[in-house]
Amino acid sequence: MPITEAHVKTARKPLPAGAKAYDVNDGKTGLVLRVGRRGAVWAWRTEVATKTIRLTLGTLDFLTLTQARKLAGAAMEQVRDRNSQVDDRWLQRELVRTGMVEPPPPVEEKRETVAEISARIDADGRWSFAEARERFLDEVKRTRREATWVDYRKMLTVAELQPFERQKVWALDLGTMARVVAAMHRTGRERHAEHLASVIRPMWTFLALEENRHLSAVKPGVMSALKPPERSRKEHEDEDDDGPGSYVPPVAEVGRILAIAQAGILHPVVAAAVELMVLTAQRRRTIVSARRRDFAIEDGVMVWRIPPAFRKTARKRGDNRSHDLPLAGAARAAVERMLAVGDESRWLFPGLRPQKAGDDVGHVNESVLNHALRIMPGVVASPHDLRRAITTHGQEDLGFTLAEVKLVLDHNEGHASDDVTESAYSRARRLAKKSAVLDPWREHVEQAAAAAVLPDRDTLHAAMTEARKPKISKPASEIRAA
Incomplete structure (x- = not known):
């Protein structure tokens, strides 16, 4: 009821x-x-x-x-x-x-203070950006060339990354790094921005490895899409044919470089490195990373055995052979001068000071060779232009075939990269054929050096000292006239 x-x-x-x-x-x-x-x-x-x-x-x-x-x-x-x-x-x-009771009061959300957030982040035992960077650089130093390690360390300590030193890497996402790269790009350092992105990507790949994820908490592929904005379009209506990547220095200019290097203005280590670069046309990193033990006398001939670790083409295709070059004349003399100056360093061209406080003194930086050519009056060529010079003038003036030039330039030792017989079986050093290229080229350049008209030593020294000053460039008219 x-x-x-x-x-x-x-x-x-x-x-x-x-x-x-x-x-x-x-x-x-x-x-x-x-x-x-x-x-x-x-x-x-x-x-x-x-x-x-x-x-x-x-x-x-x-x-x-x-x-x-x-x-x-x-x-x-x-x-x-x-x-x-x-x-x-x-x-x-x-x-x-139904209005029978009052609704409960809203729960006030507790907001962390900056100090509380910092304390919570510090208590997180996973890697900060600074810690992750050091672990990554240790791995780069173990597996890559020293020059790569130096380059990566320089890029990962740029001012734009300093605000992230204490932040945990798991909290840094693609958008954050993309904004950093874009901000650098907007300052006009477009190539620098591209390089920064190319260093951050492998760092995050390393952090996402299975053995590192418990300390980094970084997921795979986070930075795989990181790239800078496109380069700005540039129009140069009056641009001549000698732009970057196309300039072939005349033999007279190559001789002028050799003559200035032998004039006693540059530091002896730098001067000898420039001479070896001019007379052998090797890449600048190959030059500066030459070790004392890489040079030996064989049947009266000095042979430079360039190990595969310092050969660009060898690294790309997994070639474990050395690139051997016979040295004579001024090239041999430059090496012998360096070998005679003590043996404290394993490098033929040791640096004058460490790259960074606390580092061991390594070899001279490859940028030193660019700088040496830049301050030479009457010279516009870059180190890589010298390889273009021997390729062009060697064929036109000295009658070399392209294959013969490739033997010296270390372009797969003059053979196609898909030549199975060459890569699997041949250990031929071809020293005689290389001498047939290097000796005429050295004589050709030395003749041009002897014909070069240089100012007196004091005037040359003053001009090169002035050119060392920041943002000082040589007038194009003066360069061309020289």
Whole structure:
């Protein structure tokens, strides 16, 4: 039978001594008035698939009969919706919705202070950018050339990356690094921005290796799409044919370089390196990374054995052979001068000071050769232009074939990279054929050096000293006239 106000009035009175607790059911609504020694409460009960659902609605002082009956009816409607659930959280929402209770106050979100955030980050034991950089550079030093290690270290310590020193690498995403690269690009250092992106990508690949992920928390592929904006379009209506990558210095200019290198103005180490570069046309990194032990006398001939680790083409195709060059004349004399100056360094052209405080003194940096040519009055050629000179003038003036020039330039020792017989079986050094190229080229350049007209030593020294000053460039008209 339905619950009445009379039932409610009786339930408010304490149970007589010895009386038992009892329930009064309201019928189909599931409302129950439960009366016990501690007082009476409204409850709701129903059966769903043989499962009993119970819910306490509140005391008689909190809910009237009408209010309790409405809540019970709403609960029954809720049960009919199989996707809904009747529990204490539903009851709280229903009481708020019907205005029977005030909504709970909003929970204020606690915001971390800068100090708290810094402390939390510091407590994270995973690598910061500074720690990750050192681990990566250690790996580069172990597996790559020293010049690569120096280059990578320089790029990863640029000012644009300094704000991230203490940040965890897992928190540095693609967007963050892309903005750094783009900001550098906007300053006009477009090539520098490209280089920075090319160093960050392998660093993140290293951090994502399985053996490093527990310390870096970097996921694979995070920086794989990192690249700088496209280079700015440049228009030079008056540009001549001797732009970057196309200039072939005349033999007179090559001779002038040799003559200035032998004039006693440059530091002896730099001068000898320039001479060897001019007379052998080897890459600048090959020159500066020459070791004392790489030179030996064989049957009266000095032979320079360039190891595969310092050969660009050998590294690319996995060739483990050395590139051997016979040296004579001024080229041999330059090497012998360096070999005679003590043996404290393993390098033929040792540096004058460490690249960075605390480092060991290595070989001279390859950029020294660019700088040496840049300050020479009447010279516009770069180190790589000298390779273009021997290739062009060697064929036109001295009758070399292109294959003969390639023997000296270390372009796969003059053979196609897909020559299986050559790569798998041949260990021929071809010293005689290389001498047939290097000796005429040396004589050709030495003749041009002897014919070069240089100012007196003091004037030449003053001109080169002036050219060393920052942002001082040689006027094009003066260069061409020379």
